[in-house]
Each structure stands twice: as structure tokens, then as C-alpha cells.
Amino acid sequence: MAAMMQPQIILLKEGTDTSQGKAQVVSNINACMAVADVVRTTLGPRGMDKLIHDDKGNTTISNDGATIMKLLDIIHPAAKILVDIAKSQDAEVGDGTTTVVLLAGEFLKEAKPFIEDGVHPQNLIRSYRTASNLAINKIREIAVSIEGKSLEEKKKLLEKCAATTLSSKLIGGEKEFFAKMVVDAVLAIRSDDRLNLIGIKKVPGGTMRDSFLVNGVAFKKTFSYAGFEQQPKKFHNPKILLLNIELELKSEKENAEVRLSDPAQYQSIVDAEWNIIYDKLDKCVQSGAEIILSRLAIGDLATQYFADRGMFCAGRVTEEDLQRVAAATGGTVQTSVNNIIDEVLGSCEFFEENQVGNERFNIFSGCPKALTATIVLRGGADQFIEEAERSLHDAIMIVRRALKNSTVVPGGGAIDMEISRYLRQHSRTIAGKAQLFINSYAKALEIIPRQLCDNAGFDATDVLNKLRQKHASGGGSSYGVDINTGGIADSFANFVWEPSLVKINAINAATEAACLILSVDETVKNPKSESVQGEAAASAMAGRGRGRGGRGMRRR
Ligand code: ADP
Ligand code: MG
Numbered sequence: 001m002a003a004m005m006q007p008q009i010i011l012l013k014e015g016t017d018t019s020q021g022k023a024q025v026v027s028n029i030n031a032c033m034a035v036a037d038v039v040r041t042t043l044g045p046r047g048m049d050k051l052i053h054d055d056k057g058n059t060t061i062s063n064d065g066a067t068i069m070k071l072l073d074i075i076h077p078a079a080k081i082l083v084d085i086a087k088s089q090d091a092e093v094g095d096g097t098t099t100v101v102l103l104a105g106e107f108l109k110e111a112k113p114f115i116e117d118g119v120h121p122q123n124l125i126r127s128y129r130t131a132s133n134l135a136i137n138k139i140r141e142i143a144v145s146i147e148g149k150s151l152e153e154k155k156k157l158l159e160k161c162a163a164t165t166l167s168s169k170l171i172g173g174e175k176e177f178f179a180k181m182v183v184d185a186v187l188a189i190r191s192d193d194r195l196n197l198i199g200i201k202k203v204p205g206g207t208m209r210d211s212f213l214v215n216g217v218a219f220k221k222t223f224s225y226a227g228f229e230q231q232p233k234k235f236h237n238p239k240i241l242l243l244n245i246e247l248e249l250k251s252e253k254e255n256a257e258v259r260l261s262d263p264a265q266y267q268s269i270v271d272a273e274w275n276i277i278y279d280k281l282d283k284c285v286q287s288g289a290e291i292i293l294s295r296l297a298i299g300d301l302a303t304q305y306f307a308d309r310g311m312f313c314a315g316r317v318t319e320e321d322l323q324r325v326a327a328a329t330g331g332t333v334q335t336s337v338n339n340i341i342d343e344v345l346g347s348c349e350f351f352e353e354n355q356v357g358n359e360r361f362n363i364f365s366g367c368p369k370a371l372t373a374t375i376v377l378r379g380g381a382d383q384f385i386e387e388a389e390r391s392l393h394d395a396i397m398i399v400r401r402a403l404k405n406s407t408v409v410p411g412g413g414a415i416d417m418e419i420s421r422y423l424r425q426h427s428r429t430i431a432g433k434a435q436l437f438i439n440s441y442a443k444a445l446e447i448i449p450r451q452l453c454d455n456a457g458f459d460a461t462d463v464l465n466k467l468r469q470k471h472a473s474g475g476g477s478s479y480g481v482d483i484n485t486g487g488i489a490d491s492f493a494n495f496v497w498e499p500s501l502v503k504i505n506a507i508n509a510a511t512e513a514a515c516l517i518l519s520v521d522e523t524v525k526n527p528k529s530e531s532v533q534g535e536a537a538a539s540a541m542a543g544r545g546r547g548r549g550g551r552g553m554r555r556r
Contacts, residue, residue: 019522019523020521020522020523021521021522022115022116022118022521024520024521024522024523025115025121025517025518025520025521026112026115026116028078028079028517028520028523029108029109029111029112029115029517029518031076031078031079032078032079032081032082032104032105032108032517033105033108033109033112034079035069035072035074035076035079035082035083035101035105036082036101036102036104036105036106036109037105038050038068038072039065039068039069039098039101039102040102040451041454041455042063042064042065042068042098042168042455043098043099043102043168043448043451043452043455044168044451044452044455044456044483045167045168045172045456045483046168046452046455046456046457046483047063047098047168047455048063048455049061049062049063049170049387050062050063050068052068052071052072054071054073059383060383060386060387061170061383061384061386061387062387062390063098063168063169063170063387063391064090064097064098064387064390064391064394065086065089065090065097065098065099065100065101066086066087066089066090066097067097067390069082069083069086069087069097069101070083070086070087077523078517078520078523081513081516081517082101082104082105082513084513085100085101085104085509085510085512085513086100086101088509089505089506089509092505093397093398093401093499093501093502093505094393094394094396094397094398094400094401095165095394095397095398095498095499095502096498096502096503096505096506099448099502099503099506099510100505100506100509100510100513101510102447102448102451103444103445103447103448103506103507103510103511104509104510104511104513104514104517106444106445106447107128107441107444107510107511107514108514108517108518109444110440110441110443110444111124111128111440111514111518114436114437114440115518119433121518121519121521122519123433123434123437124437124518125515125518125519126434127434127437127438127441128437128441128511128514128515128518129511129515130434130438131423131437131438131441131442131511132441132507132508132511134422134423134426135419135422135423135445135507136504136507136508138418138419138422139409139415139419139500139503139504139507140407140500140504142409142415142418142477142500143407143408143409143500144407144408144409144492145406145407146158146402146406146407146408147406154403155183155187157402157408157497158183158186158399158402158403159176159179159180159183160179160495160497161398161399161402161408161497161498161499162175162178162179162182162183162395162398162399163175163176163179163495164398164411164495164496164497164498165391165394165395165398166178166179166391166392166394166395169387169388169391169394170384170387170388170391171208171387171388171391171392174208174209177208177209177211178208178211178391178392178395179395181211181212181213181375182375182392182395182396182399183399184213184215184373185198185213185373185375185396186198186373186396186399186400186403187403188215188371188372188373189371189372189373197324197327197371197372197373198372198373198374198375198396199217199218199219199320199321199324199372199373199374199375200374200375200377200389200392200393201218201219201220201361201374201375201376201377202377202382202385202386202389203356203357203358203359203361203376203377203378203385204357204358204378204379204380204381204382204385205357205358205378205380206357206378206379207378207379207380208377208378208379208388209378210357210378211375211376211377211378211379212375212376213373213374213375213376214363214365214373214374214375214376215365215366215367215373216328216348216363216364216365216366216367216372216373216374217321217324217325217328217329217363217364217367217372217374218361218362218363218364218374218376219317219318219321219361219362219374220359220360220361220362221314221353221359221360221361221362222314222315222316222317222362223315223316224303224314224315225298225299225300225303225304226300226303226304227300227303227304227305227306227307228303228307230304230307230308231303231306231307231310231311231312231313232310232311232312233312233352233353234350234351234352234353235290235291235312235350235351235352236349236350237347237348237349237350238289238290238291238312238347238348238351239287239288239289239290239291239345239346239347240289240290240291240292240293240325240329240331240345240346240347240348240351240364241284241287241289241291241292241293241331241334241340241344241345241346242293242294242322242325242326242331242332242333242334242344242346243284243292243293243294243295243296243333243334243335243337244294244295244296244322244333244334244335245280245294245296245334245335245336245337246294246296246297246298246299247277247280247281247284247292247294247296247297247298247299247302247313247315248277248296248297248298248299248301248302249273249274249277249299249301250273277301277302278305280337281301281302281305281306283337283338283340284306284337284340285305285306285309285311286340287337287340287345288342288345289311289340289345290310290311290312291311291312291313291351292306292311292312292313292314293313293314293315293317293322293325294313294314294315294316294317295316295317295318295319295322295333296315296316297315297316298313298314298315298316299315302315312351312353314362324372324374325346325364326346327369327371327372328346328348328364328367328369328371328372329346329347329348329364329367329368329369330346330347330367330368330369331344331345331346331347332344332346346367347367347368348364348365348366348367348368349365349366349367350364350365350366351363351364351365356376356378357378361376375392377389377392398498398499398502401499401501401502402499405499405500405501407499407500407501408497408498408499408500409497409498409499409500409503410477410478410480410490410491410492410496410497410498411480411491411496411497411498412449412452412480412481412482412483412489412491412494412496413448413449413450413452413467413480413481413491414449414477414478414479414480414491414492414496415480415498415503416445416446416447416448416449416503417445417446417449417467417468417471417479417480418471418477418478419442419445419507420442420443420445420446420471421442421468421471421472423438423439423441423442423445424438424439424442426438427439427442446464449463449464449467449480449481450464452480452481452483453481453486456481456483456486457486458481458486459486463481463486463487463488466487466488467479467480467481467488470488478490478491478492478493479491480496482494
């Protein structure tokens with residue numbers, strides 16, 4: 001009787017749903033494998049692209065792992081971790097985003113049978129971490145430095161790196177052309193870390209080959225007022241004034257109320273406004289600048305005023321562009337026109353407004369600080385140019401990384417095969433179950449060459465056998481998939497290179513993600529947050545996550 005009187009212990013709120021145990025781990029693994037399957041086919045130079053369109057009717061064509069993952073709108077809580085690692089890889093190194101997702105998926109796939117057999121996830125996690133450390137040390141050992149070479153040689157090597165990244169993209173056909181452009185752009189900003197100093201401007205129309213690089217800043221002509229036509233459009237060695245103020249005559253506000261006793265006073269109010277603007281304009285002219293740029297509007301009065309004095313102006317320049325002009329020309333953005341000293345004015349060798357396709361561009365070249373570069377991208381469809389921009393971004397990141405870290409490893413699955421071989425060999429020295437786990441990790445690494453083959457339509461089993469043989473024989477450590485013939489080839493000799501940082505980061509991030517997912521054995525869903533997220537998300541969750549776990553238990 002006493003026992004029946006005891007109150008029930010309530011741990012979680014009514015309606016809270018929890019799934020736990022082995023089933024939960026396996027369910028999470030399944031979800032992650034499904035995500036990896038989505039990006040699988042995009043890997044490598046023969047990878048396919050994905051066309052994603054959302055409910056707003058926007059379509060995106062992409063080959064970039066991070067972009068695809070972002071657009072997929074994944075709601076499974078565990079699978080979201082994969083989205084995060086793809087994003088972090090993108091932010092950290094800019095390339096290898098597909099690789100990182102694939103690796104994480106494969107690590108989990110290899111872990112699944114062990115989990116199902118009752119192995120404790122912590123044992124697996126420990127071995128995976130060991131394997132990852134061994135792998136990273138091995139990469140550092142294999143990596144070849146490009147330091148100490150002459151600029152010309154370095155440039156060539158960097159172009160090869162950029163070309164490898166671009167070869168898997170939509171613009172792969174023109175990879176040499178773009179690789180050169182990317183390297184020039186990166187070398188132009190030298191060691192400066194701010195990526196936004198490289199601008200990429202997209203102008204639909206023309207062919208890819210019409211794209212060009214400006215050693216300086218270029219931006220689309222801003223909205224301009226009457227009088228603009230009379231302004232000169234070419235300057236040699238102009239001084240440039242950068243402003244963050246409005247040069248516009250303010251019309252009287254309609255709903256403002258001014259009480260006057262004498263009609264003559266009204267005129268003085270109107271005059272005051274004119275005096276203010278003329279004063280500002282005079283000060284701009286007196287500064288000695290020939291080009292005036294402002295973040296804010298430059299109205300017709302100002303435009304005409306400058307035109308009459310043989311000056312050029314552009315208002316509503318975007319913040320980003322203005323900062324880049326400042327960095328390139330050595331000017332400083334002013335918030336007032338009072339006391340403009342010579343030091344705050346920028347300068348460049350040549351300014352011109354030019355027609356590119358259907359657009360007019362303001363181009364500043366030969367800048368003294370020259371810490372900026374602008375790539376003007378041309379090409380057919382919008383989606384095409386956008387994907388081209390993303391691809392160039394990847395390549396720019398790679399070149400910057402290679403320049404900074406200056407070590408590379410052979411790509412095309414060569415490095416992955418080599419680490420795999422090394423780990424297998426190493427695992428033989430380990431006793432106990434850990435041997436099996438490290439072996440599985442080693443096997444998972446083979447997914448990269450395997451997928452490269454699959455995506456190119458080669459017989460993966462055959463190629464992988466050849467690769468294993470070659471790597472085991474010693475001296476074949478840089479052999480990878482030959483994407484042209486379907487056989488194997490020395491990736492190093494063929495200049496299929498990757499910065500070692502891409503691989504190190506990918507292996508590290510993928511291992512961490514896999515371990516994280518393995519270590520989660522319970523998902524608790526709070527009923528409140530569910531209702532906030534809305535019905536749609538909740539029902540989708542039930543369909544995917546919980547449905548697969550199957551054994552979600554209700555706790556009361
Ligand atoms: P990620 O988003 O991971 O960078 P990619 O689609 O760019 O994915 O593919 C990168 C993989 O393709 C790397 O493993 C790289 O070594 C390989 N790869 C790139 N170019 C070649 C090539 N010409 N031959 C063989 N493999 C290549
Ligand atoms: Mg890539």
C-alpha cells in the first residue's frame with residue numbers, strides 16, 4: 001500500500017520525447033550516411049553538379065559541398081553536424097568540403113557494424129582519434145614544401161594547385177586561364193589576410209574567356225544623376241576623395257511645420273539649405289580631388305557642380321567597394337568635408353569608366369598600395385556565373401593557403417591510399433579490438449579514390465586493387481586515380497596537388513564529427529521547442545529521425 005502511495009518521479013516535462021541507446025546511435029549514423037550520399041557524386045573532376053531549388057523558386061547549381069549542404073535545409077539534429085563541418089571546412093580552408101562530409105559518412109558507416117554488435121562507442125572513438133592523429137602526422141611527413149623557390153617557379157606551382165581545384169568545377173574547361181588569374185589576384189594582395197580585398201564582379205553575357213583581372217578596384221557604375229554625361233570619364237593620376245556623407249539638396253519635408261511672421265524669412269530658410277550644400281561642394285573642390293566617391297547619395301546639383309569643374313563623382317558606392325578603393329588608393333573615408341588634408345586623399349595611376357558587356361564599370365588601376373584585385377567574371381547564365389564565382393573562391397582560398405603553408409600532397413586519392421596503407425600496417429602492431437577499429441578507419445579513407453573512380457565511371461574495384469598493390473610495393477606512395485585513362489598514375493608528377501592543410505583539416509574535422517555522433521546515445525526533444533519550430537518541422541522529424549530510430553521511448 002505504501003509503495004502505491006509513492007509519487008511518480010517526473011524527470012522531464014509531459015510530452016517530452018526521448019530516443020536512446022544503441023538504436024539511437026545507429027539511427028544517427030543512418031541519417032549521416034544519407035547526407036553523405038547526397039554529396040557523394042559531386043566529388044572530383046568528373047563529379048556531377050546538383051541543382052537545388054527552394055520554395056521561393058531560386059535555383060542554384062553547385063558542385064561545392066558546403067553550398068549544397070547549406071541549401072539542403074537539413075533538419076535531422078545529428079545530420080546537421082555534417083552541415084556544420086562542411087561549413088567550417090569552407091571557412092577554414094575553402095576547399096575539401098565534399099571530402100570532409102564523405103569521410104565523416106564513411107567513418108560512421110564503418111563504425112555501424114561494430115555498434116550493432118555491441119561495441120561500446122567510446123572504444124571506437126578512442127581508436128578513431130588515435131588513427132586520425134597518426135594520419136595527420138603521416139601527411140605532415142609526406143608533404144612537400146614549395147618554399148625557397150623563385151617567384152616564377154612558385155607561381156607555376158600555385159597555378160597547378162589552383163587548376164586542381166578548378167578541374168572538378170563547371171569552369172574546369174578553362175582551368176589554366178582562371179588558375180593564372182587567381183594566382184595573379186592572390187599575389188596582388190600579397191600577404192594581406194583580408195579576403196574581401198579580392199573582389200569578384202559578375203557581369204552576365206560574353207564568354208568565360210572575356211573575364212579579366214583588374215589590378216586594383218572595379219565596381220559597377222552607380223546610379224547617377226543628370227549632369228553625369230558631362231563629367232570626364234578618364235583621369236591620369238587623379239586624387240580621390242572618399243566620403244561617407246550625403247551631397248544632396250534636401251527638399252523641405254512635407255509634413256514639417258514652420259511658422260513665419262514675415263514672408264521674406266521663408267526665402268532665408270531655403271537659402272540656408274543651398275548655402276550648406278554649396279559650402280560642402282566647394283570644400284570638396286578645394287581639396288584638390290578630381291574623383292569624389294561617397295557611400296551616400298550624390299544628387300543632381302552636386303553632379304552638375306562637379307561636372308562643370310571637370311570632376312567625376314559617384315554616389316551610393318557600396319561599403320565593401322569603398323573600403324577596397326580606400327585600401328588600394330591609400331585614401332581614408334571621410335565623414336566630414338571640413339579640413340580635408342592631402343593625406344586622406346587616395347590616388348591611382350589611371351581611372352576610367354568602361355563598358356563591360358551591358359554594364360559600365362568604374363575601374364581604378366595602377367594603385368600605389370595595390371593591395372586589391374578585382375576579377376570581372378563573364379559568362380552566359382546567372383547560375384553559371386554564380387557557380388563560377390564559388391569555384392574561384394575555392395581556388396583563391398587554396399592558393400592563399402598554399403602560399404601561407406606552402407606544403408602540398410599528391411591528390412587524386414593518392415594521399416588517402418597512402419595513409420590507409422600506413423594505418424593498416426600500423427594496426428598490426430596493436431593488440432586487441434583496437435586493431436579492428438583502426439583497420440576500419442583505414443578502409444574508410446579509401447572512399448576518396450573509390451568515389452573518384454565511381455564518379456568517372458571507372459571500375460573502382462579494379463583501380464583500387466592496382467592502387468593498393470602500388471602503394472604496398474613501396475615507392476608508389478604518390479600514385480592516385482588517373483582521371484583521364486581510368487588507370488593509376490603518379491599524381492605528383494601529373495601536378496594533381498592539394499595543399500596539405502586541406503587534407504589535414506578534412507581528416508581532423510571528419511573524425512571529430514564522427515566521434516561526436518558516435519558519442520550521442522540519447523536525443524531528448526523538448527515539446528515546447530517543437531511547437532515553436534512549427535508543425536512542418538515536427539512532422540518531418542517524425543518521418544525521418546524518430547521513424548528510423550524506431551524505438552523512441554516515451555518517458556513519463
Ligand atoms: P572537395 O569539395 O572536397 O574539394 P572536389 O569535387 O573539389 O571536392 O574534389 C576534390 C578531389 O578531387 C580531391 O581528392 C582531388 O585530389 C581530386 N582531384 C582533383 N583534380 C583531379 C585530377 N585531375 N585527377 C584526379 N583527381 C583529382
Ligand atoms: Mg575542391
